[in-house]
Amino acid sequence: MGRLKTVWHRLGSPRWFFEISGPWAIGATAIGLTGIVVGLAWGLAIAPPDYLQGNSFRIMYLHVPAAILSESCYILMGLAGAVLLIWRMKLADMVVAAAAPIGAVFCVVALLTGAIWGRPTWGTWWVWDARTTSMLVLLFLYFGVMALRQAVPREETAGRAAAILAVVGMVDIPIIKYSVDWWLTLHQTSTFKLTSAPSMPAEMYLPLLVSVLGFYAFFFGVLLFGVGNEVLVRERRTQWVNDLVRSRQP
């Protein structure tokens, strides 16, 4: 417990974070990429084709991790926003800033791959089902946070405003999901489920697990690096950053 408290206090210094995070970022990204490559290759080539969907189900190995991560990323962003607002930890602001574009990209990938997957499976490019609709709304939420951050001129104010919006969005996400589910039971004649059967044979499930874990590690690594960038930008007028810049000059 004491160890955790020390880390928490240390996190108050963006500089400490920057100096610590480098190797972690590289390591996590490397592990992540390995996991992704292994998982995708496994899912593409080795897993057996699905009885109903044929080979297009392999898109799942991309779509599901991207979808899971875009949601986890938003929750992380919302929690970081709460930390910023409650404890005024500057680093939390940098996490929000770094996480938003990553989550948004994953969200777009999830939507596009979902649409492509839908075409051979259900015959249409777009389907308003629970997952796709809430994913679309999630993209709008991401966009709002990024747009608000951009629009406010003062850095610190922009960070706090974006944090408020991220927290409000995070609280709203369960409400949105429930209402979208409702909306569907009201309107849909047939309900689509993207993971066809909850009991997937191990040969299909394992590469998915590897892929998801790989994506998580990759996300973590890239996020750490991105937060490091934000630290540099925010602290660009300090002595330690200037020294660092000078040391990197050709």
Added chain:
Amino acid sequence: MSFASWHDFLYMGGHYPFVWSAYAIGVLGIVVTLLRPLRARRRFFAEQGQRLRRQTSLESGNAERVDASRSS
């Protein structure tokens, strides 16, 4: 291996446009997510390096002028 040959693999039982375009998008997303921060950091160091160089040359320029005005 669930495919008999490379050709079968690429053909994906007829679903090749879907599978491969989806994977292209996914890989693109991963690459973009990886490269954006790397490029941003490189750009940061380049821009800040320039700014610092300009600053020191301004300062040394001022120092020269101060010296010159002092000696005159």
Added chain:
Amino acid sequence: MTAAALDRAPSIGRAFTAQLQRDLTIAFRSRSELINPLMFYVMGISMFPLGVGPGAERLSEIAPGVLWVLALLSTLLSLDALFRRDFDDGTLEQLVLNVDPLFVGVLAKVLAHWLVIGLPLTLLSPLAALMLFLPGAAVPTLVLTLLLGTPILSLLGAVGAALTVGLKRGGLLLTLIILPLYVPVLILGAGAVTAVIDGVDPSAQLAWLAVILALMLTLTPFAAALALRVGLE
């Protein structure tokens, strides 16, 4: 304010009513501006027959959604003004610096906004429903969903307006920020009306709307107050 009034110790109730009175007075000063959101509502509704065709069958099918979406848009368009006028003339800063808790003033402003925009919209909706051939049996439900929903729209909108106050082109950004948050209200509201048309009991949707309203009433004034403080620092 008279000297006697100033001598009285500040109380939340008085602060609330004072702010409410002030905002309502200002709103009613420019009668023409009051009508604008309502006109937009009616005009917007009229666009649909013009665009989709006058056939009653198709119009009545889309009526619940259209009536709700337009209520949403009308509220959105009027939100920017919620804090902007006070921001421009400095009264907003006064409000923030005041000794009374800020959420009280925010709540009063939101109530004023709803009384001036949301409530008239709700009362106007049967007329709009007529224009889109909404089945008569569904109209009471429509009014009820709007009655529950428009306050939620005003409350959530206040958070967005507070976040974008003082930004130069904040109006459009405001709509982008708020729309995703409006999705549940839209789904539940329009869904309840559609349910009635289909002969299904809408009480679940109505109950959820009430729950969300209660939740937002307790949370959003604080979020908006925080956002105002952040925006004005």
